[in-house]
Amino acid sequence: MNHSTNNNDRKTIEFWFDLGSNYSYLTAMRIEDLAGNLGVDVVWKPFLLGPIFQSFGWDSSPFVLQKQKGEYTWKDMERQAHKHGIAWNKPSTFPRRAILPTRVAILGRNEKWIGDFVRATMARNFVEDKDLDTEDAVREVLAAINVNADLVIAQAQSDENKQRLRHATETAADLGIFGAPMFFVGGEMFWGNDRLEDALAYANSQSQ
Amino acid sequence: MNHSTNNNDRKTIEFWFDLGSNYSYLTAMRIEDLAGNLGVDVVWKPFLLGPIFQSFGWDSSPFVLQKQKGEYTWKDMERQAHKHGIAWNKPSTFPRRAILPTRVAILGRNEKWIGDFVRATMARNFVEDKDLDTEDAVREVLAAINVNADLVIAQAQSDENKQRLRHATETAADLGIFGAPMFFVGGEMFWGNDRLEDALAYANSQSQ
Numbered sequence: 287m288n289h290s291t292n293n294n295d296r297k298t299i300e301f302w303f304d305l306g307s308n309y310s311y312l313t314a315m316r317i318e319d320l321a322g323n324l325g326v327d328v329v330w331k332p333f334l335l336g337p338i339f340q341s342f343g344w345d346s347s348p349f350v351l352q353k354q355k356g357e358y359t360w361k362d363m364e365r366q367a368h369k370h371g372i373a374w375n376k377p378s379t380f381p382r383r384a385i386l387p388t389r390v391a392i393l394g395r396n397e398k399w400i401g402d403f404v405r406a407t408m409a410r411n412f413v414e415d416k417d418l419d420t421e422d423a424v425r426e427v428l429a430a431i432n433v434n435a436d437l438v439i440a441q442a443q444s445d446e447n448k449q450r451l452r453h454a455t456e457t458a459a460d461l462g463i464f465g466a467p468m469f470f471v472g473g474e475m476f477w478g479n480d481r482l483e484d485a486l487a488y489a490n491s492q493s494q
Numbered sequence: 495m496n497h498s499t500n501n502n503d504r505k506t507i508e509f510w511f512d513l514g515s516n517y518s519y520l521t522a523m524r525i526e527d528l529a530g531n532l533g534v535d536v537v538w539k540p541f542l543l544g545p546i547f548q549s550f551g552w553d554s555s556p557f558v559l560q561k562q563k564g565e566y567t568w569k570d571m572e573r574q575a576h577k578h579g580i581a582w583n584k585p586s587t588f589p590r591r592a593i594l595p596t597r598v599a600i601l602g603r604n605e606k607w608i609g610d611f612v613r614a615t616m617a618r619n620f621v622e623d624k625d626l627d628t629e630d631a632v633r634e635v636l637a638a639i640n641v642n643a644d645l646v647i648a649q650a651q652s653d654e655n656k657q658r659l660r661h662a663t664e665t666a667a668d669l670g671i672f673g674a675p676m677f678f679v680g681g682e683m684f685w686g687n688d689r690l691e692d693a694l695a696y697a698n699s700q701s702q
Contacts, residue, residue, distance in 0.1 A: 342560065352550065354672040358685055365692065464562040477566055480688045484573065 297326045299489045300470040302458060303404070304335040305384040305391065305418065307466040308349075308363055311408045312479040314467075315372045318401050320482065324490045330400045332391035333458040334451065335466055336381075341459060347381050366479070373413045382411050383419040389442040390424055392451045394433075402431040505534045507697045508678040510666060511612070512543040513592040513599065513626065515674040516557075516571055519616045520687040522675075523580045526609050528690065532698045538608045540599035541666040542659065543589075543674055549667060555589050574687070581621045590619050591627040597650040598632055600659045602641075610639040 301317055303310035321328050339347065349356040360376050367374030387407045394400050406427045410416045417423055421439060428435040441447060458468075462475065469476040469485035472492060476485035509525055511518035529536050547555065557564040568584050575582030595615045602608050614635045618624050625631055629647060636643040649655060666676075670683065677684040677693035680700060684693035 352672060354670045357670065358672070358683060361683070362685070362689075369692070462562045462565065464560060464566070475566060475569070477570070481570075484577070 302331040302468040306381040510539040510676040514589040518675040
């Protein structure tokens with residue numbers, strides 16, 4: 287894997303996320319601050335969970351397919367968001383499609399605006415309860431973070447960039463990623479917002 | 495539900511667990527000390543996850559059925575056990591049957607020896623890598639904690655006690671329990687060893 291923003295002398299954590307994933311949201315709102323405090327760089331790794339769940343024979347999120355777990359999840363989200371001081375409203379649609387914004391995230395994953403874009407997109411879903419997967423929606427988000435929407439949306443929809451996202455999702459599957467958020471630090475994999483602190487501590491412990 | 499050890503003036507946490515569950519093990523080794531520090535009483539609630547998984551159409555643990563999640567789980571267990579200073583060896587058989595020990599746990603759930611019995615049984619599985627579901631195995635565990643094995647094993651195998659375990663598992667299903675460990679504090683449900691501290695903090699915050 288080639289991370290163009292990586293320097294060999296910086297500690298890094300790979301943050302694999304799906305823009306529609308509620309637990310990815312709890313991480314997205316926290317990771318840059320926590321990593322920054324430790325001097326660890328975040329490598330943003332957007333991918334689509336849908337094809338991975340389909341490869342398990344599932345046609346939706348386990349939070350939809352397993353009624354009891356789904357009901358618990360919304361309660362847990364409310365408590366966890368409160369605990370971390372993160373705004374939260376249960377979305378009226380779950381999971382929300384986010385193909386176009388994920389293509390934008392893939393395009394911009396090494397840009398300075400990637401964190402702002404991810405947070406604004408996810409807050410649109412998990413705070414404002416608005417759809418994500420339209421040009422207008424993406425345009426609003428990009429405008430709010432001062433990014434040239436025309437240019438970025440055109441590039442995001444190029445065949446080359448669509449292929450980039452397919453490749454990212456295939457790579458996720460090859461790495462054994464079965465949910466999100468997932469963190470990689472060197473060869474070590476950590477699953478879930480609950481492991482963010484452990485993954486960062488491990489990244490921080492690595493010799494440079 | 496009637497808990498004969500509950501007094502109305504004590505704060506309590508219900509700990510629902512399956513003796514074969516690896517994440518229940520991480521909780522079993524920690525809960526009495528953590529709860530004791532807060533003045534919270536542990537109400538031990540043994541049940542069988544197997545019938546609950548079967549009701550979802552699963553014929554084993556999700557850690558067996560989902561290869562990627564299973565592989566991750568063993569890595570996670572190693573790291574979590576290390577983090578908490580808990581002995582751990584990956585068992586050569588998973589999940590291990592534990593019907594007889596669970597019947598003993600149901601019989602003794604309000605006895606002073608329940609914590610010792612649960613910890614010794616689970617350590618047998620997750621440290622010593624030994625089978626659990628034989629009379630000899632249960633006898634060894636009971637002898638090690640100075641409990642009259644003949645008496646307890648006879649009572650555990652009575653029809654009345656077998657029915658008690660069936661009833662506990664049905665109650666777990668009715669409560670929406672879909673995994674273990676699960677905690678109840680009042681009407682609030684918390685899932686997983688990762689939520690033990692949150693559940694205890696919530697129990698501690700409840701007015702008596």
